[in-house]
Amino acid sequence: MARTIRFHRQGGPEVLTIEDVDIPPPGPGEVSIRTRALGLNRAEALFRSGTYIEQARFPSGIGLEAAGLIESVGAGVDGLSPGDAVSLVPPRSMLSWPVHGEFVTVPAELAIKHPPTLNWKAAAASWMQYLTAYGALIDIARLGKGEHVAITAASSSVGLAAIQIANRVGAIPIAVTRTSRKVQALRETGAAHVVASAEEDIEARLREIAGEDGVRVVFDAVGGPAFLPLTAAMSRGGILIEYGGLSPEATPFPLFNVLSKSLTLRGYLVHEITGDPARLAAAKAFVLDGLSDGSLKPIIARTFAFEQIMEAHRYLESNEQFGKIVVTL
Known part of the structure; x- marks a missing residue:
């Protein structure tokens, strides 16, 4: 027993x-x-x-x-x-x-x-946080050096894992959080920029940070009305990966942003990685290397x-x- x-x-x-x-x-x-x-x-x-x-x-x-x-x-x-x-x-x-x-x-x-x-x-x-973030950012989006990635629900364990993984591959993590209360902590954790979604214009801030190239990758756990400004700030051919649904509000389909920029909006579950032996082996190696060298450190x-x-x-x-x-x- x-x-x-x-x-x-x-x-x-x-x-x-x-x-x-x-x-x-x-x-x-x-x-x-x-x-x-x-x-x-x-x-x-x-x-x-x-x-x-x-x-x-x-x-x-x-x-x-x-x-x-x-x-x-x-x-x-x-x-x-x-x-x-x-x-x-x-x-x-x-x-x-x-x-x-x-x-x-x-x-x-x-x-x-x-x-x-x-x-x-x-x-x-x-494992949950790092496999989830790895699968979206590395396995699917192929996030690379110098690219901007917007990470919503950034103070969650998966959000923090995404910030660390982005830094590990030389990308530029933009943490999106609801208020400015966690801004300093997110910066100390490795976010290059922080956007307070309830206090700032998300689209304007992301455009200011990413410039003309825009944000190629958005890693979103929230959904809801923020889909419109998030996709408006994305680059042509960008990808938004949705892995949650924290918003109680309806999620609009950003038709004209998707059409004009040839965007990909993709649902994602970590089971895609854990259910595929080859993809899981690659993910394990990445995470174990990061845990060993200290670039990945659970908070x-x-x-x-x-x-x-x-x-x-x-x-x-x-x-x-x-x-x-x-x-x-």
Whole structure:
């Protein structure tokens, strides 16, 4: 039996419980892990509330990120042994492999031996944010040196990861955040420029920053009315990659911006990367190199104890965090 985070109905953080659950031993191609830290993501709040891309079956586990020590390995597992310190690539389904619990059993290909310089909190905070940002900026957009990239929801963990990745390849990250309250922190984190969308004219500021060439890549988690000024400031042949939908307002289709500039508007999920072995291998190599040389460094907003899981989810939904929320065991 192991303490596991579950919920029996959809709702707010109050539906989460900690229950003793039987965890099956690892089958062929699987590993069991004693977790030391769990990373929280917006996807878990959506899954819990019933607004995610998959629906829970009750009672349901939850969770996409964890780090810990391998307890045992199943038949056919090579390269991993009991005692190895690993962190987990987010599974493609929380229905099949929820990882927020004291012990979890997952496919061995999800477990990565991370650099020894990474502590448990940073290890649990790494893979969702960096794989998401890498897949959009490097794998799809082919962001390169000297190019401007506008990053909305910039103070989120994925937004901060995107800033670090842009800097790593020599691009120019423009952080777009709602108010000026986080401007200084974003600059200190590596943003070359910061735009406060509720206080400034987004299109005018982006044009001022990027000049005649415009912004070739937009990495957006918000949607809503900002689609119009964002696309208006993009360069001909630019690409806007949408990976979220934080705005409660309708998202207009910027028809004439798209037509006049031959823009690409593209939806994106990290599952594109995690579900493709070749693309995932390239992403792992990029992220591990960055974690090892320090160019990629997870920023932890706040840490909660396992028993404070409801409080951690409330903080996640407050939108007050700057970086990643982590739960420790």
